Amino acid sequence: MKQRWFWGTFFLVSAIVLVTSQLGVFSYHVGIWTLFLTIALIAIIVTSLRNLIMSSLVFAIALLAIIYAKPLGITALVPWTILGAALLLSIGLSILVHPRWKIxxxxxxxxxxxxxxxxxxxxxxxxxxxxxxxxxxxxxxxxxxxxxxxxxxxxxxxxxxxxxxxxxxxxxxxxxxxxxxxxxxxxxxxxxxxxxxxxxxxxxxxxxxxxxxxxxxxxxxxxxxxxxxxxxxxx
Known part of the structure; x- marks a missing residue:
């Protein structure tokens, strides 16, 4: 029940963000496809955090960093640097943290x-x-x-x-x-x-x-x- 309410609220908020972003409410404008990708990546991050799936979590964050490199001020980090660091972090965290399985x-x-x-x-x-x-x-x-x-x-x-x-x-x-x-x-x-x-x-x-x-x-x-x-x- 909690999971259903969470995801329902998440997609309602995503719809509001989508509409307001196209109306120019935010100072930083993103294209509609970039916004859809952002919403999908955030969903992956939330799911990965809930289930402790480190590889999905790290690479979703890395892709967000690449997409928003300019407003974050990290354009000096070329995509391959970010992805390489994400790979190393993913391997390290996957060794230390295992997916959550409750029995x-x-x-x-x-x-x-x-x-x-x-x-x-x-x-x-x-x-x-x-x-x-x-x-x-x-x-x-x-x-x-x-x-x-x-x-x-x-x-x-x-x-x-x-x-x-x-x-x-x-x-x-x-x-x-x-x-x-x-x-x-x-x-x-x-x-x-x-x-x-x-x-x-x-x-x-x-x-x-x-x-x-x-x-x-x-x-x-x-x-x-x-x-x-x-x-x-x-x-």
């Missing part, structure tokens, strides 16, 4: 546990071909398949934890395609999976935790990470 009823993962649904949604998926499209939310997904063939994961402006530890493959190999933008995504994979990583990294961060066994099925992990974070953990 009630015990410290261990439970297939039917109770989660804070205002912050995080959870779902078990039992399909051979997994297609996820998550936006502006925190989500936990458990892939439970005895005939897994592959997955397409699209996550934007949010956070996701996806568990593949209860999966049996249809063949000796499978493909997981990710499309991550302004988000933090954590993939939990079986130690027997031999991951072939081929992901385009555009001002993002990719980390690998743990070590796989020396033999097992081959998983082709491909796609892109843009202003986000991808974490791969073997369990």
């Amino acid at each position: 009630h009823g015990g410290a261990h993962r439970n297939w039917h546990g109770h989660f804070d649904h205002e912050r995080t949604s959870t779902q078990t998926i039992d399909e051979p071909n997994v297609n996820l499209d998550l936006s502006m939310s925190n989500s936990i997904r458990y892939i439970h398949s005895t005939d897994f063939n592959g997955a397409n994961l699209h996550v934007s402006m949010g956070g996701a934890k996806i568990y593949f530890d209860d999966v049996q493959l249809r063949h000796a190999e499978a493909t997981i395609t990710v499309d991550i933008s302004l988000s933090g995504v954590e993939l939990y994979l079986p130690k027997t999976w031999q991951v072939q990583l081929n992901v385009d990294n555009s001002l993002g961060d990719i980390t690998i935790n743990g070590t796989p066994t020396t033999a097992g099925p081959v998983i082709y992990l491909q796609g892109r990470v843009s202003l986000g974070q991808l974490s791969i953990t073997y369990i």
